[in-house]
Amino acid sequence: xxxxxxxxxxxxxxxxxxxxxxxxxxxxxxxxxxxxxxxxxxxxxxxxxxxxxxxxxxxxxxxxxxxxxxxxxxxxxxxxxxxxxxxxxxxxxxxxxxxxxxxxxxxxxxxxxxxxxxxxxxxxxxxxxxxxxxxxxxxxxxxxxxxxxxxxxxxxxxxxxxxxxxxxxxxxxxxxxxxxxxxxxxxxxxxxxxxxxxxxxxxxxxxxxxxxxxxxxxxxxxxxxxxxxxxxxxxxxxxxxxxxxxxxxxxxxxxxxxxxxxxxxxxxxxxxxxxxxxxxxxxxxxxxxxxxxxxxxxxxxxxxxxxxxxxxxxxxxxxxxxxxxxxxxxxxxxxxxxxxxxxxxxxxxxxxxxxxx
Amino acid sequence: xxxxxxxxxxxxxxxxxxxxxxxxxxxxxxxxxxxxxxxxxxxxxxxxxxxxxxxxxxxxxxxxxxxxxxxxxxxxxxxxxxxxxxxxxxxxxxxxxxxxxxxxxxxxxxxxxxxxxxxxxxxxxxxxxxxxxxxxxxxxxxxxxxxxxxxxxxxxxxxxxxxxxxxxxxxxxxxxxxxxxxxxxxxxxxxxxxxxxxxxxxxxxxxxxxxxxxxxxxxxxxxxxxxxxxxxxxxxxxxxxxxxxxxxxxxxxxxxxxxxxxxxxxxxxxxxxxxxxxxxxxxxxxxxxxxxxxxxxxxxxxxxxxxxxxxxxxxxxxxxxxxxxxxxxxxxxxxxxxxxxxxxxxxxxxxxxxxxxxxxxxxxxxxxxxxxxxxxxxxxxxxxxxxxxxxxxxxxxxxxxxxxxxxxxxxxxxxxxxxxxxxxxxxxxxxxxxxxxxxxxxxxxxxxxxxxxxxxxxxxxxxxxxxxxxxxxxxxxxxxxxxxxxxxxxxxxxxxxxxxxxxxxxxxxxxxxxxxxxxxxxxxxxxxxxxxxxxxxxxxxxxxxxxxxxxxxxxxxxxxxxxxxx
Numbered sequence: 045x046x047x048x049x050x051x052x053x054x055x056x057x058x059x060x061x062x063x064x065x066x067x068x069x070x071x072x073x074x075x076x077x078x079x080x081x082x083x084x085x086x087x088x089x090x091x092x093x094x095x096x097x098x099x100x101x102x103x104x105x106x107x108x109x110x111x112x113x114x115x116x117x118x119x120x121x122x123x124x125x126x127x128x129x130x131x132x133x134x135x136x137x138x139x140x141x142x143x144x145x146x147x148x149x150x151x152x153x154x155x156x157x158x159x160x161x162x163x164x165x166x167x168x169x170x171x172x173x174x175x176x177x178x179x180x181x182x183x184x185x186x187x188x189x190x191x192x193x194x195x196x197x198x199x200x201x202x203x204x205x206x207x208x209x210x211x212x213x214x215x216x217x218x219x220x221x222x223x224x225x226x227x228x229x230x231x232x233x234x235x236x237x238x239x240x241x242x243x244x245x246x247x248x249x250x251x252x253x254x255x256x257x258x259x260x261x262x263x264x265x266x267x268x269x270x271x272x273x274x275x276x277x278x279x280x281x282x283x284x285x286x287x288x289x290x291x292x293x294x295x296x297x298x299x300x301x302x303x304x305x306x307x308x309x310x311x312x313x314x315x316x317x318x319x320x321x322x323x324x325x326x327x328x329x330x331x332x333x334x335x336x337x338x339x340x341x342x343x344x345x346x347x348x349x350x351x352x353x354x355x356x357x358x359x360x361x362x363x364x365x366x367x368x369x370x371x372x373x374x375x376x377x378x379x380x381x382x383x384x385x386x387x388x389x390x391x392x393x394x395x396x397x398x399x400x401x
Numbered sequence: 402x403x404x405x406x407x408x409x410x411x412x413x414x415x416x417x418x419x420x421x422x423x424x425x426x427x428x429x430x431x432x433x434x435x436x437x438x439x440x441x442x443x444x445x446x447x448x449x450x451x452x453x454x455x456x457x458x459x460x461x462x463x464x465x466x467x468x469x470x471x472x473x474x475x476x477x478x479x480x481x482x483x484x485x486x487x488x489x490x491x492x493x494x495x496x497x498x499x500x501x502x503x504x505x506x507x508x509x510x511x512x513x514x515x516x517x518x519x520x521x522x523x524x525x526x527x528x529x530x531x532x533x534x535x536x537x538x539x540x541x542x543x544x545x546x547x548x549x550x551x552x553x554x555x556x557x558x559x560x561x562x563x564x565x566x567x568x569x570x571x572x573x574x575x576x577x578x579x580x581x582x583x584x585x586x587x588x589x590x591x592x593x594x595x596x597x598x599x600x601x602x603x604x605x606x607x608x609x610x611x612x613x614x615x616x617x618x619x620x621x622x623x624x625x626x627x628x629x630x631x632x633x634x635x636x637x638x639x640x641x642x643x644x645x646x647x648x649x650x651x652x653x654x655x656x657x658x659x660x661x662x663x664x665x666x667x668x669x670x671x672x673x674x675x676x677x678x679x680x681x682x683x684x685x686x687x688x689x690x691x692x693x694x695x696x697x698x699x700x701x702x703x704x705x706x707x708x709x710x711x712x713x714x715x716x717x718x719x720x721x722x723x724x725x726x727x728x729x730x731x732x733x734x735x736x737x738x739x740x741x742x743x744x745x746x747x748x749x750x751x752x753x754x755x756x757x758x759x760x761x762x763x764x765x766x767x768x769x770x771x772x773x774x775x776x777x778x779x780x781x782x783x784x785x786x787x788x789x790x791x792x793x794x795x796x797x798x799x800x801x802x803x804x805x806x807x808x809x810x811x812x813x814x815x816x817x818x819x820x821x822x823x824x825x826x827x828x829x830x831x832x833x834x835x836x837x838x839x840x841x842x843x844x845x846x847x848x849x850x851x852x853x854x855x856x857x858x859x860x861x862x863x864x865x866x867x868x869x870x871x872x873x874x875x876x877x878x879x880x881x882x883x884x885x886x887x888x889x890x891x892x893x894x895x896x897x898x899x900x901x902x903x904x905x906x907x908x909x910x911x912x913x914x915x916x917x918x919x920x921x922x923x924x925x926x927x928x929x930x931x932x933x934x935x936x937x938x939x940x941x942x943x944x945x946x947x948x949x950x951x952x953x954x955x956x957x958x959x960x961x962x963x964x965x966x967x
């Protein structure tokens with residue numbers, strides 16, 4: 045097994061010129077470091093630049109400016125075949141005219157390795173993927189999940205420095221998606237290859253990553269662990285994009301080095317300091333639906349939506365001219381409140397997160 | 402705006418710089434640019450220049466002659482009239498065939514597809530020749546069955562018959578492809594809303610097909626006005642522009658008139674092609690409805706399918722008869738007079754001197770086939786998958802070449818390459834007319850666009866990420882092309898090879914300008930035989946030609962089937 049490799053994007057920019065001669069900055073001055081062996085997800089809505097970034101990493105797009113370091117080599121202007129990367133594609137991209145064995149062996153054959161070694165390595169990877177019985181099938185004879193396993197095997201066998209994933213699970217059904225997600229994570233940990241994974245599915249990003257990169261309009265909004273991204277989003281966009289979030293306003297009435305007191309419509313909560321704001325500042329903050337304490341006495345509001353979801357119960361209440369999303373976990377044997385009735389609740393002070401803007 | 406230009410240029414330069422790392426790709430691009438420039442652009446440019454040149458310098462005299470000389474104007478109108486009538490008939494017949502085979506549960510479907518192959522593997526004048534054998538002065542039907550002594554097949558009506566029979570398969574194949582892409586659920590929706598089958602046809606199917614019908618009409622129109630062989634063989638006193646260009650250029654050495662006529666014909670063809678490609682094709686509704694969700698319930702009522710089958714079979718037998726008549730005609734002594742079986746025509750053409758055109762044509766076609774077949778796939782690959790400087794130029798000219806009448810290409814070659822190009826006293830390009838080289842180039846240029854088009858169509862259906870996967874696994878552009886692209890578009894490659902060979906063997910219009918004493922071609926030899934009335938000999942040659950093409954088709958098929966992935 046090769047050494048784990050570090051990947052660095054420096055001031056990476058890609059500008060497309062449309063047919064109407066308009067310029068579109070698909071990727072705008074992106075700086076990012078992927079540590080050796082790390083699993084990083086690029087997450088964002090469509091058109092945020094995550095796929096373009098990945099395609100520049102693979103070599104399918106030439107950056108307008110900036111550098112891409114894989115290990116200590118700047119590969120920004122190299123063709124894909126000259127880079128130490130392997131890729132798993134959204135639609136599997138298996139060679140339709142080759143069987144599973146030849147699909148997986150394709151890259152090794154290009155390296156002109158001895159036949160015996162190729163056979164040994166292909167057999168090993170087939171075993172790792174539990175696909176031994178499929179070696180002689182052609183892609184059209186397999187299900188989507190099986191095809192994606194072959195696609196993963198074909199990339200893994202190259203033992204390249206970086207593994208790139210372009211929304212590899214989006215064509216699979218929900219159950220298989222979760223299964224494959226766990227499998228990818230397990231195998232990645234096992235072989236320890238630095239991986240970059242593009243997705244628009246936040247659950248997938250949460251389930252896979254060491255580090256999530258949230259992108260929007262070609263720029264990086266936030267880089268952090270799944271926990272950081274969810275609990276401490278830097279701005280409203282990140283807060284709204286990951287999970288569900290209520291964005292509200294309050295006024296800071298007192299602050300010290302670590303903590304601030306926030307007045308929310310007459311109720312004062314003390315919470316952790318996350319920004320440079322001080323007393324007297326009007327700030328936006330985020331609170332997740334599950335961070336309300338139902339039955340608390342601080343607020344009372346009429347319910348406008350009440351839906352039982354099994355694992356939790358979803359409410360919407362109207363307060364201060366805004367709709368709040370509130371969810372009650374584990375609704376088993378709890379009294380539910382119907383539309384039109386009043387719901388009383390408080391906020392968990394430690395779950396209040398003040399936003400930068 | 403300005404900044405965008407700069408950025409675009411910067412992008413182009415980057416792509417160009419990247420090409421340096423890819424010499425194979427760069428080589429193909431340069432080769433294609435040279436090929437297109439020397440064998441399409443320069444000949445057309447020289448025609449344009451020549452058309453303005455007269456004894457007294459640059460003037461519009463040649464065009465004035467085209468417009469004012471009564472003969473020329475009538476020829477022009479003849480050509481357009483012929484195009485309109487032939488296209489209308491071809492589209493109607495083609496649509497009936499397409500509708501019946503796609504919407505009805507009938508037998509013999511394969512046979513209907515077979516008649517679409519016939520015009521490809523046989524020379525363009527075969528139907529004309531049969532028409533003469535059937536309906537001419539000593540025709541089997543006119544004289545033999547009906548006893549008409551002075552039947553006249555030569556002229557406008559004969560030409561319309563022959564062209565319609567030759568070209569309706571084009572419309573048929575195109576319309577079948579379109580009809581198959583109509584989602585049956587659209588028609589079911591109409592049924593569900595209370596429409597009768599007939600109403601579904603008039604209110605849904607037909608309106609959906611309007612752009613497709615227009616498309617087919619225009620494509621046949623281009624073929625019809627460019628046709629050279631049929632008007633020569635069966636046109637009689639009815640002359641078309643394509644024929645007139647040849648007569649003026651090669652017969653009278655009036656290159657001024659010939660080139661001016663060529664420019665007029667070319668502008669008509671190109672305008673219609675542009676209209677078809679960039680306007681009518683874009684109007685297609687069929688693509689809007691998207692993928693076909695499920696199979697269509699075929700009309701199976703016998704009261705409908707039986708008459709429909711009968712009509713189609715009648716037509717099909719008629720078409721097949723037109724082709725079968727030729728081999729039959731080659732085995733009888735003197736058509737119309739003496740139907741005694743004989744091999745004398747074959748003994749005649751097997752004499753070494755007379756058999757030489759067969760060998761020459763086959764050799765040259767065999768040389769052109771792999772070049773054109775591979776090049777077509779490469780160019781299609783470049784156009785669909787790659788970004789590079791000059792791409793839109795290559796794309797436009799190679800696709801447009803489909804619409805350039807063969808006579809014009811031939812005329813352009815004669816004007817451009819009948820002289821020595823020298824620089825500082827040294828010969829750069831010697832005269833190449835009359836050489837095998839120019840004939841091979843003509844074969845390539847005339848078949849390349851069709852190969853490119855079929856390559857483009859099949860590549861567009863293949864997800865580019867499959868090739869990207871090979872690339873990222875370490876395959877260079879060349880390796881991607883040979884190990885992944887070609888195996889995936891094997892069928893288009895096969896069709897390209899077959900088409901090139903068949904087209905080269907049967908080409909008349911372009912090469913009639915280029916043949917020499919040394920390189921006599923089969924098609925032109927046959928036409929000369931028809932001209933002097935030796936129908937038996939002509940038929941024997943035709944039969945040999947069709948045989949060679951059929952055998953070659955089989956060989957190519959076997960060869961391509963065995964393309965391994967290694």
